[in-house]
Amino acid sequence: MITSKVRRVPVAYLPTPLVEMERLSQELGGPRLFVKRDDQTGLATGGNKARKLEYLIAEALDEGADTVLTVGAAQSNHSRQTAAAAAMYGLRCILILQGSGPADWSGNLLLDDLLGAQVHWAGDNPLHESMMEVAVEEESAGRHPYLIPVGGSNPTGALGYVAAMEELAGQLKERDLHADAIVFASSSGGTQAGMIVGAEALGFDGRVAGISVARTKSGLREILQELVPQTAEILGLDLSFDETDFVVYDDYVGEGYGVMGAPEREAIRLVARIEGILVDPVYTGRAMAGLLDLIRSGAFGSGETVIFWHTGGIPALFAYGEGLIKAIP
Numbered sequence: 001m002i003t004s005k006v007r008r009v010p011v012a013y014l015p016t017p018l019v020e021m022e023r024l025s026q027e028l029g030g031p032r033l034f035v036k037r038d039d040q041t042g043l044a045t046g047g048n049k050a051r052k053l054e055y056l057i058a059e060a061l062d063e064g065a066d067t068v069l070t071v072g073a074a075q076s077n078h079s080r081q082t083a084a085a086a087a088m089y090g091l092r093c094i095l096i097l098q099g100s101g102p103a104d105w106s107g108n109l110l111l112d113d114l115l116g117a118q119v120h121w122a123g124d125n126p127l128h129e130s131m132m133e134v135a136v137e138e139e140s141a142g143r144h145p146y147l148i149p150v151g152g153s154n155p156t157g158a159l160g161y162v163a164a165m166e167e168l169a170g171q172l173k174e175r176d177l178h179a180d181a182i183v184f185a186s187s188s189g190g191t192q193a194g195m196i197v198g199a200e201a202l203g204f205d206g207r208v209a210g211i212s213v214a215r216t217k218s219g220l221r222e223i224l225q226e227l228v229p230q231t232a233e234i235l236g237l238d239l240s241f242d243e244t245d246f247v248v249y250d251d252y253v254g255e256g257y258g259v260m261g262a263p264e265r266e267a268i269r270l271v272a273r274i275e276g277i278l279v280d281p282v283y284t285g286r287a288m289a290g291l292l293d294l295i296r297s298g299a300f301g302s303g304e305t306v307i308f309w310h311t312g313g314i315p316a317l318f319a320y321g322e323g324l325i326k327a328i329p
C-alpha cells in the first residue's frame with residue numbers, strides 16, 4: 001500500500017460499496033454509472049471527512065492532544081464528523097462556526113450538540129483567526145489543542161483520499177471494470193488532492209473531475225497545486241503533475257456556497273426517486289446536478305463508465321427540507 005508508511009486510526013467503515021446505478025443510466029441514456037458510497041463511512045451519518053480523520057486523529061493522538069479544534073459553516077459536515085471522531089477517541093472537540101448561531105439547531109448542528117462538541121460562534125471574523133484565538137485560550141487553560149483546517153484539507157487529511165483511490169482501484173480490478181471518469185463535489189480541495197495523488201501513483205488513467213461547489217476553477221486549482229505535491233511528499237512519492245491533472249468544473253456554483261437552486265432540487269429528487277439514494281443540497285446534490293448536465297450535454301459517451309463519488313452530507317437535507325418539499329410540482 002502506498003499509504004502504509006503513515007499511521008492511521010480506524011474511524012471509517014471501509015471499504016465503502018461500489019454500486020451500479022443502472023436505472024439512472026437508463027433514464028439518461030448515458031454512460032454506465034456507478035456510485036462509490038462514501039456517504040456510508042459511518043461516523044454519525046457518514047461522509048468523506050471520515051477518511052481524512054483517520055490520519056488527522058492519529059496525528060492528534062501522536063502529538064498528545066486532548067482537544068480537537070476545527071472550523072466550518074453552521075451546517076458543516078466536516079465539523080460534525082470531527083465531533084464524532086473526537087468522541088470515538090475520547091478527545092474534547094470545539095467547533096468554530098461561521099455566524100452568530102441560527103435559531104434552528106437542525107441537521108448537522110443538532111448532531112454536533114449530541115456528539116458533545118462545544119460550539120464557538122465566530123461571527124463575521126475569519127474562521128482561522130478565531131480558531132487561533134480559541135487555541136490560545138485552551139493552551140492557557142493547560143490543554144493541548146490539535147488544530148484541523150477547514151474541511152480537514154491539509155496534506156495529512158488528503159492522505160485519506162490517496163488510500164481511497166487504492167481502495168477503488170482494488171474494487172475495479174476485482175470486478176474487471178475500467179472507469180473513464182470519477183466525478184464528485186470539490187470544495188476545500190483535500191478530497192481531490194488525495195485522489196489526484198492516488199491516481200498518479202497507481203497509474204489510474206481516468207479523469208478525476210471535481211465539480212466545484214463554491215470556488216472558481218482558478219481558485220480551486222491554486223489550492224490543488226499546493227496541496228497535491230505536499231501530499232505526495234509525505235508519502236515519499238516522486239511524481240510529476242501538470243495542468244491536465246487538475247480537472248475542475250466551476251459552472252455549477254449557481255448563487256454560491258450553500259444556496260440551493262433548481263438544479264440541486266432536481267438532482268436530489270431524481271436520484272432519490274430513481275435509485276433510492278439521497279444526495280445533499282450543498283455538495284453532492286450540486287455535483288450530481290453537474291454530472292446530469294455533463295451527461296445531457298454529451299461530455300461522456302454512452303460507452304463510457306463514470307463513477308459518481310458520493311461524499312455524504314445527508315444531515316443537511318433536514319436543514320433545507322422546506323425548500324425541497326415546496327418544490328413538489
Ligand SMILES: *Cc1c(COP(=O)(O)O)cnc(C)c1O
Pocket residue numbers: 047048077078151153185186187188189190191192280283284311312313314
Ligand atoms: C467537505 C465535503 C465535500 C468537499 O470535500 P473537500 O475535500 O472539502 O473538497 C464534498 N461533499 C461533502 C458532503 C462534504 O461534506
